[in-house]
Amino acid sequence: MNDSNFYIGLISGTSIDGVDCALVQFENEQPKLIATHFKAIDPSLRKDILRLCSNGEIDLELYGNTDVNIGRAFAAAVNELLVNESIEKSTVRAIGSHGQTVYHHPTGNSPFTLQIGDPNSITQLTGITTVADFRRRDMAAGGQGAPLAPLLHRNCFQSSSTDRVVLNVGGIANITVLNKDGTCCAFDTGPANVLMDYWIEKHQQKNYDKNGDWASSGTANQSLLKLLMDEEYFSKAIPKSTGRELFNGPWLETKLQKLGQEIKPADIQATLLRFTIDSIVDGIRKTAEPTEVYVCGGGAHNSAFMSGLQARLRNRNVASSSSLGIDPDWVEAIAFAWMAKQTMDGGSIDTTSFTGAKQAIILGGVYKA
Ligand SMILES: Nc1ncnc2c1ncn2[C@@H]1O[C@H](COP(=O)(O)OP(=O)(O)O)[C@@H](O)[C@H]1O
Ligand SMILES: [Mg+2]
Incomplete structure (x- = not known):
């Protein structure tokens, strides 16, 4: 294994209870969970997220602010984990960030799914390459964009x-x-x-x-x-x-x-x-x-x-x-660490039997450190 063989998976799920942050190493594609950190979502941020999730009119300022604030919370989760575990950021090859789903609409003429948590902020504040926005490519390929775990x-x-x-x-x-x-x-x-x-x-x-x-x-x-x-x-x-x-x-x-x-x-x-x-x-x-x-x-x-x-x-x-052998609390975060690895390795992923995508595809956008 080379120096930067760690990956970090980040997710805040539909419960909006907090950010799961998992530091993972892979051997033959099998994950080994090295360390974890859970960062509770600040109540006012949770309120903003819930407002964005509700099917009403939203203002763009709320959307933009929340996007950045989630990105900052995700970055803070990573930085706290690295300090707690005395891990150098240079040893982490990439972060896989699921983000926070605020809307998922897989049907109709223009299906879309929206995971927010600005990956630019995550890269900038952690100094680590971040892979994000995994679901939309799957949708563009005719899939539901979910589930990916x-x-x-x-x-x-x-x-x-x-x-x-x-x-x-x-x-x-x-x-x-x-x-x-x-x-x-x-x-x-x-x-x-x-x-x-x-x-x-x-x-x-x-x-x-x-x-x-x-x-x-x-x-x-x-x-x-x-x-x-x-x-x-x-x-x-x-x-x-x-x-x-x-x-x-x-x-x-x-x-x-x-x-x-x-x-x-x-x-x-x-x-x-x-x-x-x-x-x-x-x-x-x-x-x-x-x-x-x-x-x-x-x-x-x-x-x-x-x-x-x-x-x-x-x-x-x-x-x-x-x-x-995998702690139930960390399966999803590990999944996004694993997905970041697939993206970084450049291989396409076959989601066809899970999401209904029409072909194997490379998921996620890369925000380089
Ligand atoms: N000891 C427990 N008893 C009952 N429910 C629990 C317990 N621990 C966690 N939960 C439930 O699990 C939810 C969080 O699960 P999680 O897998 O993080 O969901 P998500 O992926 O949607 O964030 C909490 O909101 C709570 O409802
Ligand atoms: Mg959760």
């Missing part, structure tokens, strides 16, 4: 002896089907933490429902569950991807109004947990017959979610991705 899942988790599913439970949930015969597919199954986080924040001013304790204190309401599952997205064919523009607080409030029943807040949280599990299981059943299901993302820490999922997938082995 399955590229890493295929690289690290595919087995020739077992059919596996990798399930990422972030704000949105996505699955990667990895069959032992080498075939694979991936898609977003629907909402995950985004709705549960919204509901607990509204009623208890907490960021999330730790271990699903509040959900476990209630009882799922079957009529509401049916109404939530009755959403066009779930019956769409793959490839498909979604985000906050569809599944958000107002979406839930509209469904509640439509139902018109008095339901206790804890029972609604229980229903949202059940809804997350049911929509994931539905997505798995339509596309896979896995023996093993490996969970990553913040949802892997939600014990009520994990046991509820295992109960629904009775004969399958449900476990955290850590049992395959």
Whole structure:
């Protein structure tokens, strides 16, 4: 290995909980996680991001300021990690920055997806070459632009002896089907933490429902569950991807109004947990017959979610991705470090079975230090 053999992956997901920053080394394309740093998103920046995500009119100044501020927060995350670990920036070949998705619209005549967090600022403030804007090239090639983390899942988790599913439970949930015969597919199954986080924040001013304790204190309401599952997205064919523009607080409030029943807040949280599990299981059943299901993302820490999922997938082995050697909190950030390496090495990536892109392509724009 030469001197600059480290890569850094950066992402802030749909939950907008914070910036995941992972320092990674690769040997034969297999990642080794060297160090990590999580930088919480400043509440006022989070508010700006949420305003940009909402489907209303926005002003360009808010957009521009937020773009730069996210870029600065990402750069600060990198610089803090390098100081904490006493790592020289010259040893890092590239940063792969996913950015922050503020809008994802993969359908229609002019599909687009928008990840902000100015890469110029990241390069300038870290002194490290930054690769960013991974999703738009995929869309330009006819793909959904998402999900992309399955590229890493295929690289690290595919087995020739077992059919596996990798399930990422972030704000949105996505699955990667990895069959032992080498075939694979991936898609977003629907909402995950985004709705549960919204509901607990509204009623208890907490960021999330730790271990699903509040959900476990209630009882799922079957009529509401049916109404939530009755959403066009779930019956769409793959490839498909979604985000906050569809599944958000107002979406839930509209469904509640439509139902018109008095339901206790804890029972609604229980229903949202059940809804997350049911929509994931539905997505798995339509596309896979896995023996093993490996969970990553913040949802892997939600014990009520994990046991509820295992109960629904009775004969399958449900476990955290850590049992395959990768900490569930860092899979996505590692994926963007890996993607930066692919871009720097100049090789095209085959996303066709995941996003529906028409050909293998080189993803990401390079901002040289
Ligand atoms: N101990 C836990 N119990 C329940 N939920 C958790 C726990 N830890 C994390 N989470 C959930 O995971 C979310 C963050 O997951 P993450 O994978 O970072 O999502 P994203 O990729 O959308 O940022 C939090 O918003 C929270 O809802
Ligand atoms: Mg996150």
